[in-house]
Amino acid sequence: MSAVTCQISMSLDGFVAGPNQSIDNPIGEGGMRLHEWAFATSSWREQQGSEGGEHTTDAEVVDDVVRNVGAYIMGRKMFGGGDGPWDESWRGWWGENPPYHTPVFVLTHHPRDPLPMQGGTTFNFVTDGIESALEQARAAAGDKDVSIAGGASAVQQYLGAGLLDELYLHIVPIILGAGERLLLDVGHPALEPIEVIASPAVTHVRYRVTH
């Protein structure tokens, strides 16, 4: 059966976004530093349709984490556009050709028709909770995995509900000091490190969640 996974970059002090997040700066102050290791790779650039970058261990990780994903689930804040009812002209943070290339299920309180984008990404808006979103994502993913794309709140909900099978953390050697903490109010799941990949920029640790 396909797995429910999550891969996310976390600072050494546990944050996945910096302080003072806003609609204009959803990743918070200093939060972009969490992703510099990925931006430097050839794989990330290729996924964005551009060239260059370094072909490193980190690049192999960036290739690996998308390989078996058949659908994503994300919180509304990660799709973007504020908390209220939809302005239908808003098409998300991700440009006309988002980097997902699969169905994406957005957790929201406000209904909206599916939004097909270029490159195989379709945003679907789910208003009846995380289990419904997972059921729809599983159906869309077929034999492939469902990946919880973020943000912290979406990951917390799936991890806390015992619905996550695997958490793949990219532990970035920076200290943000404040911001959005990933592992907050998730209970005490049992985790087992099943793969560790070291690079000069980041430490990748794949955990199996054993519930």
Next chain:
Amino acid sequence: MSAVTCQISMSLDGFVAGPNQSIDNPIGEGGMRLHEWAFATSSWREQQGSEGGEHTTDAEVVDDVVRNVGAYIMGRKMFGGGDGPWDESWRGWWGENPPYHTPVFVLTHHPRDPLPMQGGTTFNFVTDGIESALEQARAAAGDKDVSIAGGASAVQQYLGAGLLDELYLHIVPIILGAGERLLLDVGHPALEPIEVIASPAVTHVRYRVTH
């Protein structure tokens, strides 16, 4: 020149002690789980003068972290005995033969004569601040390293003041949810992972602090 180091076990959500710490339970609820990986090793048992345990990768780490230490610095809470003036009958948490086997410098506001114990450990009480403690510890350590033994507050003070050269984290795959956070109010030091050792129980990451 000798280095100033710190090696400490941290939960995946950033805690080095569990919630509801008290004089009777200084490591807090669930905090002992941070150290189970070490207790299971042959090296730790040998350091305590007992036998058994497993000779694993983790055991090699436990051997390695004491090898080049010539003196320790610890906070008063880690030595134990409450916040007020000393009850001179109190000889610390660590038994008559503490596991340090070197001079140990205890940060405190209350003066006390040095306390020699069995096995080479002498507790020295320093009332004039972290820089004085470091100076005394360096002198005692000679060519060897000075290790900040803990707790969180002592590590924070040395890291925040730019006095720590190396932070060796044992990242334990548990989520404590609350307790004493390690990397709090330490500013934004630059860290570089220089060694990663994986085991089924814990991920050991050695960071160079580049200030």
